Amino acid sequence: MEDFEDFVRGRSNALARTAYLLTGDRHQAEELLQDTLSRVAERWRTVVRGGDPEPYVRRMLYTRAVDGWRSRRRRQALHEAAAQQRPELRCHPDDAEAVTRRLVLRDALARLTPRQRAVLVLRFYEDLTEVQTAEALNCSVSTVKSQTRHALERLRQLAPELADTFGPGTPVEAR
Amino acid sequence: MTSRLSDAFDDLTAEVAPFVVRDDLGRTAWRAGRRRRTRRLLTTSSLAVTALAVLAMTVLPWAGGPRALTPAGGEAGVTGYPQRIGHQWWIGELPERPGPVAGLVEIVDQESETDGWHVFSEHGHLWRLAPHFGGTGDWPALSPDGRRLGYLTDQDGPYVIRDLATGRTTSFPSIGDATIGRPSAYLVAGQSPNFWSPDGAHLLLHASLPPVTPGAAILGMDGSVRFAPRNDLGHPAGWAGDDRLVWVKATGDDPAAPGYAVTATTTDLAGAPVGAVTLRPADGWRQDGHLNQWSPATSPDGTELLVSEYLSAGEDRAAVRRFSLSDGGERGSATVDHVTTPCGASWAGDVPAVPLNLPDTGEGYASTVLLEPAGPRRVVTADPELDTRCLIWAAGALAGEPHGWPFGLATPWWTWWWREILVGVWMLAAVASVWACRIRRPLPSPGRDRPGGARAS
Structure with missing residues (x-):
C-alpha cells in the first residue's frame, strides 16, 4: 500500500492535468482520476511486477475517459454543473485576456467527443506519434488522422477567437 | 518545435492539479481498489464454479464410458427415473455393465444415425442398443428392476437376456424373427409387448411355433425355452402368479355387434386353461372404440387387467379400463388424449402407465402419464430433437x-439447449476478458508528463 501511495503522491499532479484535459472539468477529472487509480490499486501487485506503473495508469486513464467512464447523460450533467463555477482558472486582474482564452479553450474542448479530446491530448500534450496514439486508443492510424482533423475543425468552429492557436494555416504539430 | 496548441494545453492545466487531487487520494483509491478486488474475486470464483458445473453437466453426459451404476450388493435395482430425455451430442453403445437402467426409448428419425432403440439411465443418459436391424420383432424387454434387458440381436437370432449389473448374457439361439422364412424353432411376433414373471425368473414373449402355431414363448433365466400354444385364447397379456399366464381375446371386431365380448383366460405354463372371466365395463364397451391388441397387461400382483380401447371419435383418444381378474368387473377407467400407438400400456406398481405423444410440441415427443388415484400425472418429456415414439419403462424406476x-417437465426449446447457451455465454465472457486485457496494456512511450519528461512535476 505504501508504494502505491508514494506513486500517487509523486505522480498525481501530472495525472490530474491529463485527466482535466480529457474531461474539461475539474470535478470530472477528479472522478476520473479516482476511478482510474482505484482500478490500478485493484491490480497493483501485477502492475508493479510489470515495471514502471505509469504507462499502465495512463492507458487506463485514456481507456476510461473514452470508453468506460460515466454515461453520456451523467457527463452532460457534470458539464452543466461545471459551467457555473470556474475556480480552477487563474484570474489575475491584469490578465483578463489570458483568462478569457482559457475559458474559451476549455469550453470548446468540453464540446468535443471524449475520443476527439483523447486524440488531441495524446497527440499534442503527450507528444505521441499517430501510430502510438492509434495503439493507445485501440484504433487505426487513419482513424487517428481523421479524428484529429475533425477535432481541430470543430475547435475552429467553436472558438474562432483562438484562430492563432489552431486556426487554418496555423502550424499544429506535435512536439 | 512547439505547437501553439501544446502551449495552450500547458497554460490551461498549469494550476489545475490542486483542485483535482485531494490529500487522501492515494488512501481512498487504495481502499476502493481493495473493495473492487474483493468483488472481483467473489465474482470470478462464482463464475468458475458455474463454468465447472456447466462443463461437468455438459461433457460428462456425453462421455461414452460405462456409468458407475453397478449395485454393490449385486441385486439392487433402479431407484429413479428421468423427467427429461434430451439430446446428446454423442451417443455411445450400451456398455456391458451399465448397471440397472430406467427404460428404453424408440427414436424414429429414419435419416438419423441414432434411429432405433436407446437405453436411458435414471438421469436420462442415453446409450444406443446395438445392433439395430429394424425388424418387426425388435421390441426389447426390460425387467421391473431395470437389471435385465432382453432383445433380439438379429433377425436370425439369437434372443439374448443381459444382466446389466453383472454383464452376464443368456442366449436363446432358437428364437428368431417372425418376418423371415428361416426355420427358427420359435418366431417372435412383431411389435408385441412382453411380460416378466412376478419372480423375475421368466420372460413371456408373443411368439409362434412354425409353421402356424401361435402362442407364447416362455424364456427362463437359465436359458430354457418352453412354448405355450394360445389355443384360440387370444393374445398373451401377462402373468397371474409365477405359474399362470393370462390371455385376452375379443369375439368380433365391432363392439356394437350382438355377442361382442372380451374374455380373459388364465392358463398354466403349458397353455391349459384353468379359468376365464368375461370383462364387464361399467358402462359397456364403447360403440366407437376398438380393442388395442397391444394394450392388455396384467398388474404386477396378477389380480387386475389393464385394457385400452381406441376411440374413433377423438384424435388419439383412448379409454383405459382396469378389470378384476377374479370376476371381470371394472375397477376404474379414464379417458386419455394423445395416446401413442403401437406403444403398449404398462404398470408402475399398481398404477397404469400410458404412453403419450405430446401435442403442439413437434413430431415425436414421447411421454408417459401415470393414472394415479389423485389424477393423471405426466412423468417424462422428451426433446423434439430426438424424434421419439415409444417408451419402455422399468416399473421400479417410476416408483x-x-x-x-x-427444468423438470418444461418444454420450451431453450430448456433443451441451456447447457449450450451457458457454454456460449461463457465463451463470450472469455473473449470479453481477453479484450479487456488487451486494452489494459501500458500506454506507449514517450510522454512529456512522465518522470523525466517536460511536465514531470
Whole structure:
C-alpha cells in the first residue's frame, strides 16, 4: 500500500492535468482520476511486477475517459454543473485576456467527443506519434488522422477567437 | 518545435492539479481498489464454479464410458427415473455393465444415425442398443428392476437376456424373427409387448411355433425355452402368479355387434386353461372404440387387467379400463388424449402407465402419464430433437425418485439447449476478458508528463 501511495503522491499532479484535459472539468477529472487509480490499486501487485506503473495508469486513464467512464447523460450533467463555477482558472486582474482564452479553450474542448479530446491530448500534450496514439486508443492510424482533423475543425468552429492557436494555416504539430 | 496548441494545453492545466487531487487520494483509491478486488474475486470464483458445473453437466453426459451404476450388493435395482430425455451430442453403445437402467426409448428419425432403440439411465443418459436391424420383432424387454434387458440381436437370432449389473448374457439361439422364412424353432411376433414373471425368473414373449402355431414363448433365466400354444385364447397379456399366464381375446371386431365380448383366460405354463372371466365395463364397451391388441397387461400382483380401447371419435383418444381378474368387473377407467400407438400400456406398481405423444410440441415427443388415484400425472418429456415414439419403462424406476433438474417437465426449446447457451455465454465472457486485457496494456512511450519528461512535476 505504501508504494502505491508514494506513486500517487509523486505522480498525481501530472495525472490530474491529463485527466482535466480529457474531461474539461475539474470535478470530472477528479472522478476520473479516482476511478482510474482505484482500478490500478485493484491490480497493483501485477502492475508493479510489470515495471514502471505509469504507462499502465495512463492507458487506463485514456481507456476510461473514452470508453468506460460515466454515461453520456451523467457527463452532460457534470458539464452543466461545471459551467457555473470556474475556480480552477487563474484570474489575475491584469490578465483578463489570458483568462478569457482559457475559458474559451476549455469550453470548446468540453464540446468535443471524449475520443476527439483523447486524440488531441495524446497527440499534442503527450507528444505521441499517430501510430502510438492509434495503439493507445485501440484504433487505426487513419482513424487517428481523421479524428484529429475533425477535432481541430470543430475547435475552429467553436472558438474562432483562438484562430492563432489552431486556426487554418496555423502550424499544429506535435512536439 | 512547439505547437501553439501544446502551449495552450500547458497554460490551461498549469494550476489545475490542486483542485483535482485531494490529500487522501492515494488512501481512498487504495481502499476502493481493495473493495473492487474483493468483488472481483467473489465474482470470478462464482463464475468458475458455474463454468465447472456447466462443463461437468455438459461433457460428462456425453462421455461414452460405462456409468458407475453397478449395485454393490449385486441385486439392487433402479431407484429413479428421468423427467427429461434430451439430446446428446454423442451417443455411445450400451456398455456391458451399465448397471440397472430406467427404460428404453424408440427414436424414429429414419435419416438419423441414432434411429432405433436407446437405453436411458435414471438421469436420462442415453446409450444406443446395438445392433439395430429394424425388424418387426425388435421390441426389447426390460425387467421391473431395470437389471435385465432382453432383445433380439438379429433377425436370425439369437434372443439374448443381459444382466446389466453383472454383464452376464443368456442366449436363446432358437428364437428368431417372425418376418423371415428361416426355420427358427420359435418366431417372435412383431411389435408385441412382453411380460416378466412376478419372480423375475421368466420372460413371456408373443411368439409362434412354425409353421402356424401361435402362442407364447416362455424364456427362463437359465436359458430354457418352453412354448405355450394360445389355443384360440387370444393374445398373451401377462402373468397371474409365477405359474399362470393370462390371455385376452375379443369375439368380433365391432363392439356394437350382438355377442361382442372380451374374455380373459388364465392358463398354466403349458397353455391349459384353468379359468376365464368375461370383462364387464361399467358402462359397456364403447360403440366407437376398438380393442388395442397391444394394450392388455396384467398388474404386477396378477389380480387386475389393464385394457385400452381406441376411440374413433377423438384424435388419439383412448379409454383405459382396469378389470378384476377374479370376476371381470371394472375397477376404474379414464379417458386419455394423445395416446401413442403401437406403444403398449404398462404398470408402475399398481398404477397404469400410458404412453403419450405430446401435442403442439413437434413430431415425436414421447411421454408417459401415470393414472394415479389423485389424477393423471405426466412423468417424462422428451426433446423434439430426438424424434421419439415409444417408451419402455422399468416399473421400479417410476416408483423411485424423479430426476429433472433444473427444468423438470418444461418444454420450451431453450430448456433443451441451456447447457449450450451457458457454454456460449461463457465463451463470450472469455473473449470479453481477453479484450479487456488487451486494452489494459501500458500506454506507449514517450510522454512529456512522465518522470523525466517536460511536465514531470
